Amino acid sequence: MWQPSIAPDAVDRIACVGAGVIGGGWVAHFLARGHRVTAWDPAPDAEDRLRRLVDAAWPALEALGLADGAARDRLTVVGTLEEAVADAEFVQESAPEDLALKSDLLARVDAAAPAGVVIGSSTSGYRMTDMQRAAAHPERLVVGHPFNPPYLVPLVEVAGGESTHPAAVAWAEEFYTLAGKTVIVLDREVPGFIANRLQEALWREALHMLAAGEATVAQIETAVTAGPGLRWPFHGPCSTFHLAGGEGGMAHALDHFGLENPWSRLAGPALTGDLRDTLVTGAAQVTAGRSTTDLIAERDRRLIAVLRALREAQA
Amino acid sequence: MWQPSIAPDAVDRIACVGAGVIGGGWVAHFLARGHRVTAWDPAPDAEDRLRRLVDAAWPALEALGLADGAARDRLTVVGTLEEAVADAEFVQESAPEDLALKSDLLARVDAAAPAGVVIGSSTSGYRMTDMQRAAAHPERLVVGHPFNPPYLVPLVEVAGGESTHPAAVAWAEEFYTLAGKTVIVLDREVPGFIANRLQEALWREALHMLAAGEATVAQIETAVTAGPGLRWPFHGPCSTFHLAGGEGGMAHALDHFGLENPWSRLAGPALTGDLRDTLVTGAAQVTAGRSTTDLIAERDRRLIAVLRALREAQA
Structure with missing residues (x-):
């Protein structure tokens, strides 16, 4: 039976797999919370972009208040996924939204990360059941879906798949909450979870209005913001x-x-x-x-x- | 040909027909902008409720800044619709959302208000074309749809019906803007206008999720607010x-x-x-x-x- 190897409040080292807009936002968030972060992203200019993103976010994070010991130099960018997760106490995956790619990547993370470590996926809407099939230890794979930017918007939607152990879901809920997030745990695996479905319904109604010439982009923006x-x-x-x-x-x-x-x-x-x-x-x-x-x-x-x-x- | 009898920036006296949550919110808004307001509502306890609503809103309006001369004692509550609109320079109708009722009420307002005065309806979604049929002078009837509470949320959606004169639409746009609102003028009469359609799509997706047991009310609230x-x-x-x-x-x-x-x-x-x-x-x-x-x-x-x-x- 799967068991977590570390208590949520004891986590220091976090691995971020994928460091684009969302993954980089997670890196900034975890650094601001005082964690050590190891990041990996296959893009050739990933490290430069990631450090620029963290630098751009830092004044905001300072303004909201950094945790004791929080520092940008606690970020290490490494050359392989396996290096990134080898010593991790929690892994956040934020790869592009492609089911085959994510499924493959999560299997690789699972193969390389210590056995008792929980792995969260930033997927905007895939069910974990569909992403965890290729993994050898699917019990510890959970959805941990943030909103952009993850260092400012508190919401994280947590959901396990059919093969996820309930203890991993409970661990993730506690970990994200300790990390300053507002957590919703879904009882059911609904594609798009909750917030994105609501957001998407509004967006699609807007697209229909645009397509039908019933409103302009500027009118839609003002209609919402004012x-x-x-x-x-x-x-x-x-x-x-x-x-x-x-x-x-x-x-x-x-x-x-x-x-x-x-x-x-x-x-x-x-x-x-x-x-x-x-x-x-x-x-x-x-x-x-x-x-x-x-x-x-x-x-x-x-x-x-x-x-x-x-x-x-x-x- | 219909012409406005007063410039939008010269309006002092405003009549509010219907003084519930929305009509009362308009009363509070116009009082805070320094207008004289005459209100009518057929409910037996309407005046008490209206004055309580204005009193409850007043600290908020003071905090945001009152116009010169703004005072709660510039509100008069009268016993008939005809008295309310007899001297009005602008009329805002905020009756319950019922097409026959609104259509009838607008015809009565139109019969009693001075000829060159624009009449705005707070309808949340009816087309003015469908509301103006019974009126003798439909040219001056426009939709002026606010959001709750009208004294704080800036948006007003303006739309004319098929019989509305373009000068009345232009007048209303200028008047509401001078009254501190953010105005969208719709080119087309779309039921629900723009903001309510977007809001309604989100709400209906939420209702489907609730009906299917995919989310709870508390989760939906958190999903949006966090x-x-x-x-x-x-x-x-x-x-x-x-x-x-x-x-x-x-x-x-x-x-x-x-x-x-x-x-x-x-x-x-x-x-x-x-x-x-x-x-x-x-x-x-x-x-x-x-x-x-x-x-x-x-x-x-x-x-x-x-x-x-x-x-x-x-x-």
């Missing part, structure tokens, strides 16, 4: 809908607005009693039963904070 | 995709990622040469031809500003 986008850093779609229902909350909003209007090319699911219950119960849970008045006051404080922050960042 | 939602106040989907393409920008991102992956229930449109051109040209326009390095540095500054602002607003 509109609902200002609320999305603190209220997701369910909280937004809950507040749109006023004192009646989600239940009132569902009964009042429904899903009948032709306001997206994506048809909604049937609003069954079960779905209604899920939404009403879920909204009550995420808002912790707080009153609408209280939630609105908090929303306004946050909106003002965001509006002011952007104004100042612009100036 | 993930892509943090970028949406300053980068819409096109800018995000442009930056995901690295130095190659939108063109590289399209050629590299495409739309093949099953990452939303909403199928994308065909990525024709025309659509590719629209996207590449549009992305170059909204990013004003700036380098990826420059755009990334700006994105990071803004992300840090948003993260810090939310941290402080929480504390």
Whole structure:
């Protein structure tokens, strides 16, 4: 039975396999958290690009606060994948989004990394079940999907495949959380996970509008950034809908607005009693039963904070 | 031929017809901009609720800066729609989202308001063509769709119907802009306009995931607020995709990622040469031809500003 060889809070040495935009962002993040990082990327100019990326990110990381001992010179760039992972206590793979390539690469990482080490993949949407088939020890392979840039956006989506040991998923959840990330563990392997599916639905609706001449790129950008986008850093779609229902909350909003209007090319699911219950119960849970008045006051404080922050960042 | 009777920058008296969450938010906004506002709402407790809403919003509006002369006692609540609009220089209608009701109400507003006054509707998605049929002077009826809360979120989507005079659309664009809003004028009447279609596509994908047991309400909220939602106040989907393409920008991102992956229930449109051109040209326009390095540095500054602002607003 597979077991992790190190506690999540004891990890010092991290290997980053693939050091492009996402892999390089992970390198910057782990360095800022005080880790030693060994990176490998097959591109001929990879080291130069990686060090430039880390240098460009560093002022941001300093501004947010570095961990004790965090230093850019704790980064080592090596010539082979095997060297990169040989001593690793955790491996983050961030290769291009190609199933065969990732599958092959993960098998190589698995063959070269110490047996009890967890290996996370940055894949934006492949199921680990489909990526882990070629690996000799698939038990320790998990998805650890970040958002760009990984050194600033907190979200990491964690999911195991059919051959992943639950202990590896639990280890990854704890490790990423200790590394300062906000972690969602998926119960099911859904291609695209959660955030990318939501993002992709919005993007595809935008593409349809562009293709049909219904909006311009500039209008779509403004529609998001001057509109609902200002609320999305603190209220997701369910909280937004809950507040749109006023004192009646989600239940009132569902009964009042429904899903009948032709306001997206994506048809909604049937609003069954079960779905209604899920939404009403879920909204009550995420808002912790707080009153609408209280939630609105908090929303306004946050909106003002965001509006002011952007104004100042612009100036 | 219809002509406006007053210049947009000369407007003092505004009538708000319907004073619930959205109409009340407009009242608060216009008061904060220094206008005199007359409001009418048929609900028996409408005045109490409206004054509570304005009182609750006022600290936020003070924090962002009131216009000279702005005062809550410049609000008058009257007993009939006809009184509300009799002296108005601009009318904002924010009735419940019901086509027959709105159509009837707009006809009544039109019959009672001075001839040269523009009438804006807060509808979240109805086409003005479908709302203006009953009005005697449909030329001056426009959609002026805000986002909740209208006193903080800048976006207003403006669209005329088939019987709307272009001068009324132009007037509304100028008026809302002078009133501190960020205005998009739609060339076409698309139900749901632009921002609500994008928001609705995301919401429907979320509902499908909930209905299928693929995610919980709490996971969906976190997926947005800790993930892509943090970028949406300053980068819409096109800018995000442009930056995901690295130095190659939108063109590289399209050629590299495409739309093949099953990452939303909403199928994308065909990525024709025309659509590719629209996207590449549009992305170059909204990013004003700036380098990826420059755009990334700006994105990071803004992300840090948003993260810090939310941290402080929480504390």
